[in-house]
Amino acid sequence: MFHENIPDRRDGRSAEGRTTTTTAPQHGRILQGNETAKGCRSNTGRHRPLRSRFHVADGFLKGQFLPRLCPSRATDVPSDPEQREAECHHSLALLCRYYGIRPMATRHFGFPYNVELALWEVQGKLQDDRYGTRVSLMTEDEKWYITTTQTYGTGTVLFYIPVIPLYLLLRDKKRKHQGQLLQCVFAYLLHIGIPFYRGAESFLHWQYEIIGEWLLENPEEWEREDFHGQASQWRAAQVVGDWIEKKIRHPILLQGFQKRMDAFVPTDENERECHRVAKKFYALYRDFPNGNVFAHARGMGISEEDDETVWMDQYISFVADARGDWLSKQVKEGVNAIFNECTQMQNPTIIRAFRDIAPKERDTLGFESRLFPLLEQLIQFLTEVK
Incomplete structure (x- = not known):
């Protein structure tokens, strides 16, 4: 399948911590073992069970152990700790x-440990x-x-x-009739902002243009039969793309989506x-008529000039074909x-700041959590359809 995995090279850094060294006490013993004095034969009878030397209550198993405070930039004691502590607890x-x-x-644990513990x-x-919500302590304008x-x-x-x-359908x-139903699906995907590869602003448009220049400007580099076959694929990608884009842009498709759904009777x-x-x-579409695939695409704090990021509009798009022909490869x-x-991928993200007042919006990622699994199902179906 064309929508294969791409390398994920995002860093996996672990939090820093300190290591402490403890020394075992020099008095007393922890366990009574089955030791044998030097020069004596071991007892062939049944071993005595191991047990603690002293009676220890098991109540500690019901307790809760709090985390240690490890040094970090966020927990360094500032010059005005009372003000910072008040800001943190207000935000919390x-x-x-x-x-x-x-x-x-x-x-009551004292600052800054009480803030670290609360987080x-x-x-x-x-x-x-x-x-997978992540909680962070931020500083801005002191x-x-x-x-x-x-x-x-x-x-x-x-x-x-x-x-x-x-x-082809x-x-x-x-x-x-099967193609006409999928035509409504494609119209909805275009409606929610998925780029079409024939658009000049599309990431894949540039990819097709590079391949076309490489192919058509150097025909002598190919066998005659191969060249004609590959050039035919490239031109078909253009012609079919333009035709399909016109077919799925008409607003009447979304208006008639339910009607086509009801009229469709599967036979196989x-x-x-x-x-x-x-x-x-x-x-x-019924639940999110105005949904947009990029509604939460700019919430990661990544500069748009960052050339080490795989952007969402680069890995989400319409494409000519995905069935393994020369052009697709x-x-x-x-x-x-x-x-x-690239070292990271842009994903739909919502960041909420609890500074002076709490956010009023109750926005969620519910749209994305339904859309992307459906896209995978659709791509698989289109790749395997007969």
């Missing part, structure tokens, strides 16, 4: 009210959510506050939606799978050559 109160968290009492507890309460970062991880997948399979009299497994996928996209190799030089 806003966060707890926003997420409905009831924090444990920590202020540790809040992180534990939020880490089980589906988006003021301390807490932020939460939610990210939907798309993995290392190329979400490239092939259009030539749709073209629409041109096949026996499968035309291929059509049943087509109907299942289209039905899920229609439910997404060239596009894939060119894209992966670029991505191999």
